[in-house]
Structure formats: C-alpha cells, structure tokens
Amino acid sequence: MENESTENRNEARIAIMELANMISVPMSLNAVVRLNVADAIWQGGSNSPLSASQILSRVLPSGHQGDPENLQRILRMLTSYGVFAEHLIKTPDSDTSSERQYSLTEVGKTLVTDSEGLSYASYVLQHHQDELMRAWPLVHEAVVDPTLEPFVKANGEPAYSYYGKKPEMNGLMLKAMSGVSVPFVKAFLEVYDGFGGVRTLVDVGGSAGDCLRMILKKHPHVKEGINFDLPEVVAKAPIIPGKILLFLHSFY
Numbered sequence: 001m002e003n004e005s006t007e008n009r010n011e012a013r014i015a016i017m018e019l020a021n022m023i024s025v026p027m028s029l030n031a032v033v034r035l036n037v038a039d040a041i042w043q044g045g046s047n048s049p050l051s052a053s054q055i056l057s058r059v060l061p062s063g064h065q066g067d068p069e070n071l072q073r074i075l076r077m078l079t080s081y082g083v084f085a086e087h088l089i090k091t092p093d094s095d096t097s098s099e100r101q102y103s104l105t106e107v108g109k110t111l112v113t114d115s116e117g118l119s120y121a122s123y124v125l126q127h128h129q130d131e132l133m134r135a136w137p138l139v140h141e142a143v144v145d146p147t148l149e150p151f152v153k154a155n156g157e158p159a160y161s162y163y164g165k166k167p168e169m170n171g172l173m174l175k176a177m178s179g180v181s182v183p184f185v186k187a188f189l190e191v192y193d194g195f196g197g198v199r200t201l202v203d204v205g206g207s208a209g210d211c212l213r214m215i216l217k218k219h220p221h222v223k224e225g226i227n228f229d230l231p232e233v234v235a236k237a238p239i240i241p242g243k244i245l246l247f248l249h250s251f252y
C-alpha cells in the first residue's frame with residue numbers, strides 16, 4: 001500500500017466514508033417528502049426562500065413547533081445534493097449573523113404536487129417502504145444464492161404479487177408510476193412522431209394507463225389501447241369506454 005499521507009489516500013478515505021454514509025441522502029429525501037417541504041416552499045409558484053422555522057410553521061399543525069435545527073440539517077444535506085438552494089440572509093438586528101433560507105432547485109421542483117396531484121414524491125416514498133428497505137441488507141445473499149431475490153427472502157413473495165395484496169402499496173406504486181411517467185410522456189409526445197398507422201396499441205405493464213391515455217388523446221387515429229397489467233393494478237386504472245381495454249393478466 002502506498003504512503004497513507006498522500007493526497008490520493010486522503011481522498012480515498014473520505015470517499016469511502018461518504019459512500020458508507022450514503023443512506024443519509026435518500027433518507028433525508030424521504031424525510032422532506034414526508035414533511036411535504038417542497039409544497040410548503042413552492043406555494044403556487046412563489047418559491048420564496050424560507051428558513052427551517054418558517055417551513056415548519058407551514059407543514060406542522062398549529063401549536064406544533066417541531067425542531068428547526070434538525071430540519072435545517074436535512075435541508076443543508078440535500079442542498080449539497082442539488083435539491084434545495086441555500087440563501088444566507090442577513091438578520092435585520094445584527095451586522096454579523098445571517099439566517100439560512102431554502103428555495104427549490106429544478107431538482108427540488110420535481111417534488112412539488114402538480115394540478116393533477118402528481119409529483120416525484122410518491123416515487124421517493126415508494127422506494128423507501130419498510131418491505132423494500134428490508135430487502136437491501138440481503139443483497140449480498142443474491143450473490144451467494146441467486147435462487148431467491150432479496151425482496152422474496154425478506155417478504156416471502158415477489159414484489160408485484162406482494163403489492164397486489166396490499167392496497168396501500170399497490171396505490172402508492174400506481175401513483176409513483178404516474179408521477180414519473182406523465183411528465184416524460186408529455187415531453188416525448190411533443191417530439192415523437194411514430195404512431196402513424198397504429199390502430200391498436202398495447203402497453204405491457206401500463207400501470208394506471210397514463211401513457212396509453214395520453215397517446216390516444218394526442219393521436220385519435222389510434223382506435224384502441226390495451227393496458228396489459230396485473231389484475232390488482234388494472235382494477236385501479238381508469239377506463240375510457242370504447243378506447244382503453246384492460247387486460248387482466250400476467251406475462252409470466
């Protein structure tokens with residue numbers, strides 16, 4: 001091993017410590033989503049910088065002060081990962097001290113609830129449910145014995161059949177997929193021109209059917225959409241009479 005005091009070795013030690021603590025990043029993200037911080041800052045588009053105390057006064061029920069210091073720690077952490085922008089605002093009664101305030105960056109804005117009630121917040125929550133978190137410490141076992149995936153080892157059955165039995169998880173999965181896919185499909189439909197001549201369109205694993213619904217709306221010559229997904233999923237997907245059929249099946 002080379003000399004431990006070289007710049008390279010110092011940077012390597014810091015890098016491995018950062019990797020070892022990386023869980024603090026998604027967990028902090030999960031915390032701000034649970035606390036609904038993005039909507040509190042966004043306030044219909046104002047995105048005015050707010051201190052941790054001001055944010056807490058908007059997200060907690062009246063009478064609950066919370067701990068602004070702890071929230072500020074989380075906000076600072078996520079600022080360093082580009083979710084928030086930090087503003088140092090001089091406090092009026094002091095020449096020297098300043099207050100930290102936070103607004104949303106482009107990344108942070110993905111967590112703001114839109115007019116359809118969607119955002120990337122559900123995607124964040126979906127990934128950090130207890131059942132998924134339980135599978136992560138078993139990843140090394142997938143190397144030793146790949147016959148059962150970590151989710152099955154942790155929860156007794158594969159993820160999608162598990163979601164199907166838990167209405168809350170199923171609902172969150174649907175909402176997460178809608179939140180992720182709707183903005184992408186909007187952008188994709190602005191530039192993609194490949195649906196000419198298509199009469200029937202099948203979306204395999206179409207979830208709540210958002211992609212199909214948006215494509216059929218933009219391209220009325222596509223007469224029929226088939227959402228091919230699991231029974232519990234299509235049971236929750238809105239039907240468009242005469243336009244979207246639901247195929248209650250499994251591709252396994």
Ligand SMILES: C[S@@+](CC[C@H](N)C(=O)[O-])C[C@H]1O[C@@H](n2cnc3c(N)ncnc32)[C@H](O)[C@@H]1O
Pocket residue numbers: 160177178181204205206207208211228229230233249250251252
């Ligand atoms: C990652 S999601 C994709 C959702 C959707 N395509 C979108 O972009 O929003 C995967 C989808 O595959 C579906 N799926 C998983 N296993 C399936 C199976 N065995 N048969 C049919 N659909 C399945 C899930 O229910 C889920 O809706």
